[in-house]
Amino acid sequence: MDCIIIGGGIMGLLTARELAQAGMKVCVLDQAAVGRESSWAGGGILSPLYPWRYAEPVQLLAKWGQQRYPGLVDELLNDTGIDPQRQVSGLLVLDTAEHPAAQNWAANYPTRLALLDKAQLSSLAPELGVLPEQAMWFPELAQVRNPCLLKSLTKDLLQRGVEIREQTQVESLLIYKGEITGVQTSAGKIDAQKVVACSGAWTQNLLQDTDLKVEVQPVKGQMLMYKAVPELLSQIILHEDRYVIPRKDGRILIGSTLEHTGFDKSTSQSANDDLRQVATRFIPALANYPVERHWAGLRPGTADGIPYIYADENITGLYVNSGHFRNGVVLGPASARLTADLVLEREPIIDPALYRASNV
Ligand SMILES: Cc1cc2nc3c(=O)[nH]c(=O)nc-3n(C[C@H](O)[C@H](O)[C@H](O)COP(=O)(O)OP(=O)(O)OC[C@H]3O[C@@H](n4cnc5c(N)ncnc54)[C@H](O)[C@@H]3O)c2cc1C
Known part of the structure; x- marks a missing residue:
């Protein structure tokens, strides 16, 4: 070999x-x-x-x-013949306190960034339940399944x-x-x-x-997946370190926790409750759809992510x-x-x- x-x-x-x-x-x-x-x-x-x-x-x-x-x-x-389902969903960041740093970054690693006002935000993502005065919109960012x-x-x-x-x-x-x-x-x-x-x-x-x-330590992340419909949401939403990811088939992922609990991959009711709350706060209509799956994975954690x-x-x-x-x-x-x-x-x-x- x-x-x-x-x-x-x-x-x-x-x-x-x-x-x-x-x-x-x-x-x-x-x-x-x-x-x-x-x-x-x-x-x-x-x-x-x-x-x-x-x-x-x-x-x-x-x-x-x-x-x-x-x-x-x-x-x-x-x-x-297997499609990894890359799609350019764009990323909406609802926290804007770091806008100057984000703008600087977007200029250096050229990436489109627009600052949206409330009206623009609600017209882009009408199902959003959190509507800050402003939001950052990165239209080119993508995802894979x-x-x-x-x-x-x-x-x-x-x-x-x-x-x-x-x-x-x-x-x-x-x-x-x-x-x-x-x-x-x-x-x-x-x-x-x-x-x-x-x-x-x-x-x-x-x-x-x-x-x-x-020095690599396991850092547990728990996620939830809702079985929703494709028209509900098309952008990835990020707010206070929690995110919502819409897949092409209408499934919506909510993530994620950051837990230093060794090699334990169990899921917890408290994380389930927390992520459900995030989900319905971000997208109130998700309350009408079932949670299909709840899982955890172990990230290979380093101090600075390098x-x-x-x-x-x-x-x-x-x-x-x-x-x-x-x-x-x-x-x-x-x-x-x-x-x-x-x-x-x-x-x-x-x-x-x-x-x-x-x-x-
Ligand atoms: C909840 C969550 C959300 C995330 N979201 C994103 C995201 O949106 N975007 C992004 O870029 N990243 C994301 N990540 C991070 C990303 O998933 C990880 O950084 C990446 O998967 C690490 O890949 P890996 O191949 O190093 O590790 P793993 O996928 O864990 O693979 C390591 C493999 O090594 C095997 N192995 C270990 N030791 C041995 C051994 N001694 N002998 C044989 N086999 C061994 C294991 O069984 C395992 O299959 C997320 C992670 C989690 C948990």
Whole structure:
């Protein structure tokens, strides 16, 4: 095997795709099922929430990813027949206290931003229950339906001959004289010249026996999904760190909590109550529709949201692409490309020094 990818979330699948496209023999290992953890649980917004709050390393990955998504989604739809459902829904931010910072950001990472008054806001989103005097409108921001993206990516990888082994936990890295030689898994040893840790919230545990200083903590996020109708809402709404995402088929997602409760993925009644209250405050008509699903996922949390993307200096052949916290879907394409650039020793798309462990 040329390369083993540990973890079949969006990071692992996109990284495997990049490497397979370059001709490598790749195997993706997942301790559970591929594409069922954080990447499945997320909202699929193709932008950080309040993007101006993030440091440049995150901005660079996000911008690259936003530009790449239309082409990526077309390729996946053509090759697999599964539509990741990218749609430009636009993002309405109902908090305007940070408008100057947002405007500055929108000028630097060119993005359209309009300040709407109350009348414009209610004509754009007539079902809104919260009507501040002003709101920020980012008409170009998009979303994907992340579970569909993951299904499409998985099928694409299988078509490309990538091996996918589920229920196969990597227990340790195999290292000989400073070089990676493979991994020890729950189903035996697998040899490989290169190994990429795309293990999301579990990365710190995976690397704990090495001297790598990777600080990634699970941060639980709970979401609700209503079964509504497509005409109810067409924009993503963000207010006081809570958001509403309308899908093409009328389903509406409400998110999300931020909980530091370790590897516990249980859902709670209090979060359910809180998110229902958010839902009906934002869109009162949602009270007429049923909640279809309530779930939780574990974000790979880092202190500042800057992921770890690097080739290890002490262990030849070991790479890390983890710790994307709240933004792994939008950061995924650029992170995967940059990781592949490191593995293949190509000219990197972005300076990798921005994402080295020592910098974070
Ligand atoms: C509620 C919520 C909302 C979100 N909304 C958005 C959003 O709107 N936009 C956005 O961009 N991002 C969003 N995110 C964040 C995004 O989902 C994550 O940053 C991203 O999914 C991380 O991807 P990943 O592949 O690193 O992790 P994961 O998807 O968690 O995948 C890691 C995989 O590694 C496997 N694994 C771990 N350890 C091992 C091991 N030892 N051996 C084998 N396999 C292993 C796991 O089983 C898992 O499948 C959200 C997240 C949540 C939870």
